[in-house]
Amino acid sequence: MSAPPARKLQLGRVGETVQRVDAIPKVTGEFAFSSDLFAAGMLWGHTVRSPHAHARIVSIDISQAVPMPGVQAVLTHEDVPGAKHYGLEFPDQPVLAIDRVRYFGEPVALVAAEHPEQARRAASRIAVEYEPLEPIVDAERALAQEELHPNRPTSGHGYREDPRPNVVRTMVVRHGDPDAEGDVSVSGVYELGIQDQAFLGPESGLAIPDGEGGIDIYVATQWLHVDRDQVAPCLDLEPERVRIHLAGVGGAFGGREDLSMQIHGAMLALRTNRPVKIVYNRQESFVGHIHRHPARIWAEHRADRDGKLKCVRMRILLDGGAYASSSTAVTSNAASFACGPYAVENALLESTCVYTNNPPCGAMRGFGAVQTCFAGEAQMDKLAAALGVDPVELRLRNALAPGDTLPTGQKLTGSLPVAEVIRRCAAIPVPEPDGLPRDAIRLPGGSGNVTRGEGVRRGVGFAVGFKNIGYSEGFDDYTAARVRLFTDRSGGLVAEVHCAAAEVGQGVSNVLVQVARTELDIVDDVLLAPHTTATVDSAGSASASRMTWMSSGAVRLACAAVREELDRRGGSLDPGEEIDIERIYRHPRTTPLDPETGQVTGERAHVAFACAAMRVVAEVDTELGLVRVAWIGTAQDVGKALNPQAVHGQIEGGTAQGVGLALMEEIQTEDGLITNASFTDYLIPTALDMPRVVAELVEDAEPDAPYGVKGVGEPPTVVSTAAVVAALRAATGRELARVPVRPEHLAGL
């Protein structure tokens, strides 16, 4: 028996901080984003979009555009080679509008030309005659208005029957006795505006015909294989003839789950037999992807005198906009996690998402849990006030613990250290208020120079949030990884990892390599192959905080198989010899929720859960209504930090996105038209708006996950909006039931 091979790779294993492979290139400007791609002989594509939120298309006349200089193709719905509709989950969205447009900015026609300006000019010559229709813009009224999708694309999929017009999905969770009374009851109506993912890299990509009728599409996306499976039928091609390759992603946050330019670029490229590049401008980007669902939430919390929750009742109305996207899953998530990470014996949770002519909504970081956390945590603070109990103490008294049952009837079998997360966060010392006088830049109002401390009050808020990790409700989710082992010229062993996991800035590229280094410590080097559909099966989506868990599971399985094979061959490879193994990883199986009761139909509807607690110190200039978020402390349940620095990055970034929703981010609409589709008018936090974030990583291994890991991207976004607004309430005493909270809601105290 030979001695085990010596461990060669010493650095960059699981659990160690590893500098992001894309960090330096991004900072120095060398990183190629999807908008930076070029190909010889490339054309530029341009999309003609609807100026109406709702209209009938009377006619489309392209005759004036076709002879314009440089124009190589002008396409409409008639030119879609295959299926005329597509969709992430339900094919309810036309590739190009046929006889009706349902939202502002909906694609109607395409142009490819030698120069982008030529494409734009030709596009302006396409005459589309519209007959404007009354837009449906109010989610409540939509339930009694004409059906936008009379064929009800989401019905017949096992969801609850809801005969009201324009329902995308209704989900009702009935748990225990929904009429159970308590000693105290608090209620409120809460509202959240439409948040945009506001990624800085606009939708963009390059489609290159392969000369044999197939197509290669280089694009910034979150899920390569599901893109392929939507693109191929519309092009009338076998899936293998459509190859999706990940191009540099400039942010995603859920907004790249749905297709943008993929089919359009491919149609133009196949028609002209030339590469076609499409890059959305900023305004187009705002209409070119789905957004976070705006919500109205009616909540009532009943508790006994000791502060133990007896019953939670919540009705959630989500505006899904014109097409289904992932709204059905968001609807379910909103109801499933409406009670927060608290043990509740009785609950009635009703969540409905409707079609309207507002901007389409779908996946965004937090996915339904952001909305209910904002309402639920405000309710917990109201309850604490009504009972005279410390808000942190009230949360501890109700904290979910392993063995408890969720409102869906699912028993918590894995890790969810709610109480520990609360305690760890509460134990982070809150800094003393900065003294006065101090520079205006360190006071509310920032660079506006408005105060030296006059009118400023300090408030401290606390909130806890949670959501699921991974796809749920019976979705057959998996991730594939392939590892090739070979010897390089100097005889060293090299592992090449293939995985279609989309690197969207979350750092999964590092994770893939870290896992291979850990599992194959006999190799001299680990290489990461391009993320593509061409060489490996699906990795699933970079969403639901699932990718690190799933892809590390898959790479680990593939590495183990490679190692076993290597051992079988005697522990070494000859030059030219290789081992090449692909493996598929699946998380524990889930089953659907019962459509009538919202209760689990098997052991679990959700794979696992993660939670975070956050304390926010805010200063409010109560005369001007201006805010400075002064400090944030958080403790997050991360399972196991595979790359601690990247985990901290996710926590800071995710927190900033929640701060944005709390204070400034909202897509404004007027009869369905987006009126602030620019970064001049849609504000996102700057570095000056973000305080220092002190983050504690709570490592409580998830039993079913590789290395005990949990996803970390979403919990900070779920909790931070609620925590920031809690601090504003503490500073001002105002109810602040709607986000974003703007100066007019705080001024003149």
Place this chain on the structure above:
Amino acid sequence: MKFVRPESPEAAASSLGNGSVALAGGTDLVPMLRDGLVQADELVFLRDVVPRGVQSGRIGAGTTLAELEVDPELPQALREACAASASPQLRSMGTIGGNLLQATRCWYWRLRFPCYLHGGDRCHARQGTHREHAIFGNDRCASAHPSDPAAALLALGARLQTTRRELPVADLYRLPTEENRNLTALERDELILELDVPTPDASVYLKAMDRRAWSFALVGVAAARFGAETRLALAGVAPVPWLLENPSALEQSTPLPGTAYKVEIARALVRRALASLPTT
């Protein structure tokens, strides 16, 4: 589209109109060209012909906001108003002349609703969404003027030299009328060349905005003290920069339902601005 470099200010001015548009820093013009709010066949580039730089209180209209914000010769209110404007990138390109003439952010106007400023018969913002809009001079058009430096220059009593005349900055602006929907009194072929800025005993600019940096004024207040007299001017509260006769003039404001909070903000800012001016 043609790009021309005129030989002199006069040549530049006389070529304007009929599809010829003046281009300085381009931070306002280029997005408007993109959005179809300005149509142009010819861009007349001003960099070579409009003065740039500061000399004994006279500011070339081609001076960038970034240059003004660090010039120790200039009154504090102007420097602060420049520093509080936009982002460093935009301030490095945008000129003071262009800043005085920049268009409103009213999105009804930006989205080309047939509003009063576009020659229509009503202001859509008055009945519509208008939290960013005006509390003064808003009976026909409720847009808010976006310039911070304009309010500072108004409080400072600056004078402008154009290719045609000299005028107080206050006279650059006008409220729209039935016959003339323009918000400035500048002729079509007239260029701002220089600004003459008096030196006050003390001055300050305070700006309340939706974000802690890089956003337009909800309310900006400039205060400048000359001996016993203090002049106040406001940004973001009227279709034009607004001279406030005295603090109690705020009681004559005519806020819309959604802009009433701006009166509260203006009251507090005026009080703070006055309090922050050192007395003799």
